Amino acid sequence: MARMSMIEALRSAMDEKLSDDASVLVFGEDVGFFGGVFRCTAGLQEKFGEERVFDTPINESAIVGLAVGMAAQGMRPCVEVQFADYVYPAYDQITQEAARLRHRSNEQFTCPIVVRMPTGGGIFGGQTHSQSPEALFTHVAGLKVVIPSTPYDAKGLLIASIEDPDPVIFLEPKRIYNGPFYGDHSGKSVPWSQHESSEVPEGHYTVPLGKAVVRQPGNDITILAYGTMVYVAEAAAKQAGVDAEIIDLRTLLPLDLETIRHSVEKTGRCVVVHEATRTSGFGAELIAEVQEACFWHLKAPIRRVAGWDAPYPHAQEWDYFPGPERIAAALKLAMEE
Amino acid sequence: MTRQTKLNFPHPPARPDETPDFSAIDIPEAGILDVPPPELKAADSHDYAQGLIRILNDQGDAVGPWADYIADREDESLLQGLRDMLKMRAVDKRLLNAQRQGKTSFYLQCTGEEAIGGGFQRQLEQGDMNFPTYRQQSLLIAADYPLRDLMGQIYSNACDPLQGRQLPIMHSAREHGFFSISGNLGTQYVQAVGWAMGCALRGNGKIAAGWIGDGATASNDFNSALLSASVYQPPVVLNIVNNQWAISTYTGVASGQSKTYAERVLGYGIPALRVDGNDYLAVVAVSRWAIQRARNGYGPIAIEWFTYRAAPHSTSDDPSAYRPKDEALAWPLGDPVERLKTHMIKRGIWTEERHAQSEAELLAEVMAVQKEVEKHGTFVNPQPISPAEIFRGVYADMPEHLRRQRQEMGY
Ligand SMILES: Cc1ncc(C[n+]2csc(CCOP(=O)(O)OP(=O)(O)O)c2C)c(N)n1
Ligand SMILES: [Mg+2]
Numbered sequence: 001m002a003r004m005s006m007i008e009a010l011r012s013a014m015d016e017k018l019s020d021d022a023s024v025l026v027f028g029e030d031v032g033f034f035g036g037v038f039r040c041t042a043g044l045q046e047k048f049g050e051e052r053v054f055d056t057p058i059n060e061s062a063i064v065g066l067a068v069g070m071a072a073q074g075m076r077p078c079v080e081v082q083f084a085d086y087v088y089p090a091y092d093q094i095t096q097e098a099a100r101l102r103h104r105s106n107e108q109f110t111c112p113i114v115v116r117m118p119t120g121g122g123i124f125g126g127q128t129h130s131q132s133p134e135a136l137f138t139h140v141a142g143l144k145v146v147i148p149s150t151p152y153d154a155k156g157l158l159i160a161s162i163e164d165p166d167p168v169i170f171l172e173p174k175r176i177y178n179g180p181f182y183g184d185h186s187g188k189s190v191p192w193s194q195h196e197s198s199e200v201p202e203g204h205y206t207v208p209l210g211k212a213v214v215r216q217p218g219n220d221i222t223i224l225a226y227g228t229m230v231y232v233a234e235a236a237a238k239q240a241g242v243d244a245e246i247i248d249l250r251t252l253l254p255l256d257l258e259t260i261r262h263s264v265e266k267t268g269r270c271v272v273v274h275e276a277t278r279t280s281g282f283g284a285e286l287i288a289e290v291q292e293a294c295f296w297h298l299k300a301p302i303r304r305v306a307g308w309d310a311p312y313p314h315a316q317e318w319d320y321f322p323g324p325e326r327i328a329a330a331l332k333l334a335m336e337e
Numbered sequence: 338m339t340r341q342t343k344l345n346f347p348h349p350p351a352r353p354d355e356t357p358d359f360s361a362i363d364i365p366e367a368g369i370l371d372v373p374p375p376e377l378k379a380a381d382s383h384d385y386a387q388g389l390i391r392i393l394n395d396q397g398d399a400v401g402p403w404a405d406y407i408a409d410r411e412d413e414s415l416l417q418g419l420r421d422m423l424k425m426r427a428v429d430k431r432l433l434n435a436q437r438q439g440k441t442s443f444y445l446q447c448t449g450e451e452a453i454g455g456g457f458q459r460q461l462e463q464g465d466m467n468f469p470t471y472r473q474q475s476l477l478i479a480a481d482y483p484l485r486d487l488m489g490q491i492y493s494n495a496c497d498p499l500q501g502r503q504l505p506i507m508h509s510a511r512e513h514g515f516f517s518i519s520g521n522l523g524t525q526y527v528q529a530v531g532w533a534m535g536c537a538l539r540g541n542g543k544i545a546a547g548w549i550g551d552g553a554t555a556s557n558d559f560n561s562a563l564l565s566a567s568v569y570q571p572p573v574v575l576n577i578v579n580n581q582w583a584i585s586t587y588t589g590v591a592s593g594q595s596k597t598y599a600e601r602v603l604g605y606g607i608p609a610l611r612v613d614g615n616d617y618l619a620v621v622a623v624s625r626w627a628i629q630r631a632r633n634g635y636g637p638i639a640i641e642w643f644t645y646r647a648a649p650h651s652t653s654d655d656p657s658a659y660r661p662k663d664e665a666l667a668w669p670l671g672d673p674v675e676r677l678k679t680h681m682i683k684r685g686i687w688t689e690e691r692h693a694q695s696e697a698e699l700l701a702e703v704m705a706v707q708k709e710v711e712k713h714g715t716f717v718n719p720q721p722i723s724p725a726e727i728f729r730g731v732y733a734d735m736p737e738h739l740r741r742q743r744q745e746m747g748y
């Protein structure tokens with residue numbers, strides 16, 4: 001097995017699907033010759049030719065609109081939006097078209113597309129390179145929303161997403177493209193090669209959509225997290241000295257409520273974390289679901305740690321980012337209650 | 338006979354390890370296009386939209402009707418133009434250096450495009466408003482924006498008029514005719530049209546200038562802006578900076594089969610001119626003409642500035658992966674500073690010695706301000722802005738939920 005960064009794992013997934021399915025296409029801004037500004041598609045055009053992997057004009061609405069048309073025609077486009085912050089021109093195509101094509105045509109037309117986009121902060125990108133817009137997609141019937149946190153999952157989930165018969169929003173936490181991030185921005189960053197989850201098989205395998213995973217078993221409290229926050233939560237649990245069970249959701253929609261319920265029924269306590277702004281964030285949905293499913297097992301109110309309800313700042317990034325201290329404080333609070 | 342349908346994928350003339358090749362670019366003689374009347378219509382603009390307005394010829398002489406159009410200009414304005422460009426270069430150089438030293442997170446140069454913003458801004462009046470992209474810092478230099486504010490923004494420190502909220506280079510300077518920059522491409526092109534409509538409705542005699550890169554002409558908002566401008570005829574100058582590249586993507590991916598961006602504008606019924614963006618005199622002349630035309634009520638006008646992005650896209654970019662290293666040197670329209678310098682020497686108002694001296698003086702001036710601004714904090718030696726600032730200015734009045742979050746944060 002090879003050790004891969006998340007970038008290499010994503011590339012390997014696209015490589016695999018481009019090889020085994022002639023209908024798979026990869027395109028987006030700077031995706032072709034250059035291989036993407038984060039290098040996720042590097043080498044793919046050279047290998048598969050520009051009819052399969054190509055550059056597009058700077059128009060996200062066109063990127064997704066073209067993908068919808070191609071998919072309805074029988075292709076399987078896996079497109080890239082350069083940053084999640086730039087997806088908004090495509091919001092119409094994604095939410096009003098891709099999401100509903102199957103339903104409104106009574107299955108005459110379908111839309112098996114994947115829209116990949118780097119998401120989240122932690123790279124001093126300011127307000128237009130740091131956003132976490134997952135809730136704007138989980139609110140839309142007909143979409144699936146996926147966010148990996150390890151190279152292994154990134155490859156398996158992306159292959160599963162490309163093979164899925166419906167549109168998938170595939171969010172890539174850019175802070176952990178090259179290595180896990182535990183929330184200490186002043187420390188040295190660790191590359192994926194030093195982390196066990198960077199063992200990625202060559203060839204085809206899938207990680208099923210709609211299945212969460214327990215990243216760290218524990219007895220006292222359940223932490224629900226995804227993307228970069230899985231590692232930050234791990235650091236926070238250590239810092240707070242609590243025996244936390246950390247669940248990496250991996251797919252936000254459809255949500256794996258069974259894994260969550262199983263854990264919260266055991267621990268009786270739950271903290272939800274995400275980078276996205278707090279109000280109407282995905283955390284609100286999680287809390288509502290946990291409350292309905294596990295109310296009689298809960299020993300304390302469910303806490304939520306999220307980005308503040310303000311635009312993502314440049315200079316005060318680490319005051320904004322929900323780091324280990326804030327999560328640890330919420331964990332302690334939930335334990336005391 | 339039918340042919341098999343086949344898709345087209347545009348390619349740049351040369352890739353890394355190939356010889357730069359601009360032979361497909363037709364460079365007309367300087368001075369051959371005349372100055373149209375202000376009531377110019379789109380239907381009569383084809384020569385201007387397909388040709389290239391140039392004043393400085395290869396020998397550095399100012400020639401043709403457009404040269405006559407600005408013959409009243411004092412020598413002093415040329416000296417000022419050259420100083421603007423040299424200052425711009427010094428600022429870019431020093432701030433790039435600061436980024437390399439880890440003193441800020443990001444920087445982006447406008448090398449090779451200094452004439453465009455510099456020459457354009459000097460023709461505007463106080464109260465006119467630019468809607469710039471991130472590569473139009475030359476507008477700020479020519480608007481005499483204080484270097485302390487400009488650099489403070491780059492360092493996100495106490496000198497930053499934006500309190501560290503925005504990514505470096507995303508300036509905002511209302512008093513200097515510079516609208517707040519957004520990172521999202523295209524959005525502000527149509528806002529410029531809206532601002533200009535506001536100027537017309539208020540009858541205040543001011544104009545707006547929209548700015549967009551060749552790559553971003555692909556955005557929906559490019560269409561929105563042109564159509565709205567065509568319908569309502571507000572006083573707006575719509576600038577397209579065609580620097581041949583959009584990060585790694587060759588301009589052909591944005592232009593398709595259109596020959597020029599200016600020509601595309603004609604389809605909206607808006608007159609358009611294409612100009613040598615590396616010719617400071619041509620920039621000044623066409624800017625003056627277009628701005629006056631807009632101000633005098635003849636409606637919207639578009640200008641394609643033909644130039645070359647000599648620098649990497651940004652400090653996050655490595656162009657050697659997608660274009661020949663020496664492509665900028667092969668650019669047939671040369672370097673704007675060198676060309677203006679040659680002309681001024683020929684004109685007898687400048688010398689190599691004065692040029693070198695001026696460069697050194699400007700660099701010293703820039704470095705002195707930089708040193709001062711760096712005292713207020715850099716990424717290497719941070720002096721944090723209060724985290725509570727995050728919550729100020731989200732709304733005019735802070736709602737209760739933000740107040741609670743600020744308290745939770747400990748402020
Ligand atoms: C809506 C949107 N999509 C993508 C991007 C990412 N991006 C930033 S700059 C750029 C290239 C723009 O090229 P061009 O318009 O030619 O301007 P130039 O950089 O050459 O000045 C891209 C794709 C963005 N900022 N906004
Ligand atoms: Mg460009």
